[in-house]
Amino acid sequence: MGPSPAADPSTGALGECILQIRILVDCREFKMIKKIIFGLLALVAIALAFVWFRTRPSGDIGKYKEYYVDDQVVNDSSVRVTFFGVSTLLIDDGQTQILIDGFLSRPSMTTTLLGDIQSDSTAINRILRDFRINRLRGIFVTHSHYDHAFDAGYVAWRTGATLYGSPSTLNIGRGAGVPESQLQAYQPNVDLSLGNFRVRVVPSIHSPGSALNDEGLSIDKPLLQPASFKAYLEGGSFDFLITHGGKKIYIKPSPNFNAGALDSLDVDALFLGIATVTKHDPTWASDFYRENVTATEPALMVPIHWDDFFYPVSDQLVMLPKFTASVEKDFDYFIEKTRKDKIDFKVLQGTRTIVLF
Numbered sequence: 001m002g003p004s005p006a007a008d009p010s011t012g013a014l015g016e017c018i019l020q021i022r023i024l025v026d027c028r029e030f031k032m033i034k035k036i037i038f039g040l041l042a043l044v045a046i047a048l049a050f051v052w053f054r055t056r057p058s059g060d061i062g063k064y065k066e067y068y069v070d071d072q073v074v075n076d077s078s079v080r081v082t083f084f085g086v087s088t089l090l091i092d093d094g095q096t097q098i099l100i101d102g103f104l105s106r107p108s109m110t111t112t113l114l115g116d117i118q119s120d121s122t123a124i125n126r127i128l129r130d131f132r133i134n135r136l137r138g139i140f141v142t143h144s145h146y147d148h149a150f151d152a153g154y155v156a157w158r159t160g161a162t163l164y165g166s167p168s169t170l171n172i173g174r175g176a177g178v179p180e181s182q183l184q185a186y187q188p189n190v191d192l193s194l195g196n197f198r199v200r201v202v203p204s205i206h207s208p209g210s211a212l213n214d215e216g217l218s219i220d221k222p223l224l225q226p227a228s229f230k231a232y233l234e235g236g237s238f239d240f241l242i243t244h245g246g247k248k249i250y251i252k253p254s255p256n257f258n259a260g261a262l263d264s265l266d267v268d269a270l271f272l273g274i275a276t277v278t279k280h281d282p283t284w285a286s287d288f289y290r291e292n293v294t295a296t297e298p299a300l301m302v303p304i305h306w307d308d309f310f311y312p313v314s315d316q317l318v319m320l321p322k323f324t325a326s327v328e329k330d331f332d333y334f335i336e337k338t339r340k341d342k343i344d345f346k347v348l349q350g351t352r353t354i355v356l357f
């Protein structure tokens with residue numbers, strides 16, 4: 001026997017009422033769920049917009065075209081420097097080539113952050129061929145972070161050049177299969193002869209606030225690729241004094257200073273890492289300028305380490321993203337100071353060459 005119609009809440013006036021209440025509740029729940037979903041979507045959109053904004057270039061390099069190096073006549077014996085981004089610099093006198101750092105693969109931000117990375121042999125071989133890097137005697141790495149050292153091993157292996165560096169950098173070379181006979185540990189403050197160049201490795205310090213917080217940590221065994229960018233530990237930082245025919249070039253990739261260290265040094269050309277300098281307080285920035293630029297009295301200053309290295313090597317490099325630096329402010333700061341000090345300030349776009357002497 002079925003239930004009595006009067007007891008069935010789904011029928012009759014009471015049933016209708018309960019149904020209405022349920023619809024109302026469902027409707028309210030649905031509205032609530034809709035609100036939550038829209039709220040979450042809005043938060044995701046704001047987060048994406050924020051990430052997009054913060055990863056935009058921190059300025060327009062195009063504003064500084066007046067400081068670009070014009071095409072120059074390169075005599076066979078000219079000492080010239082070609083810029084490949086960050087602080088990868090090819091120094092050439094027509095007989096001998098020296099490479100400072102080795103970062104040519106420059107994987108994208110997502111590739112770098114989301115997985116292990118590997119030297120892009122196709123891109124590197126193309127650069128070696130197009131820029132006639134075929135007389136390379138030595139590769140000198142400023143420190144072992146991946147944006148300086150990542151391809152140094154591959155380039156040494158490919159070209160037969162000697163890889164000079166800290167124990168960490170030499171382990172990057174070993175990981176790339178570079179034979180021991182091609183690996184040379186740094187001897188700080190000793191002049192090495194490479195053709196007509198003399199190269200002195202000068203102990204330095206990394207820019208303050210490394211993203212990996214790894215100053216002084218080292219790579220203690222051969223570093224095989226593919227590997228995380230985080231595996232490229234700093235391992236000590238170095239500058240380079242390069243002399244040629246009585247002329248001096250000083251290369252300081254990582255923006256920092258040792259008080260008084262460069263006081264007795266006068267150079268002809270200074271290649272100086274500048275990004276993040278104006279993020280520090282004005283006293284630090286002023287000390288940085290005095291200790292590196294005023295102290296070395298260069299006739300010429302070329303800023304380095306200003307470009308966003310998540311983009312490939314090209315002649316269209318863009319400034320570091322906003323979340324790391326304010327490169328336009330850095331450029332303006334150094335332009336104003338060098339103008340007052342009558343120091344020539346020149347900007348090298350990627351793959352561009354400046355003839356020094």
Ligand SMILES: [Zn+2]
Nearest residue numbers: 143145206210
């Ligand atoms: Zn670094």
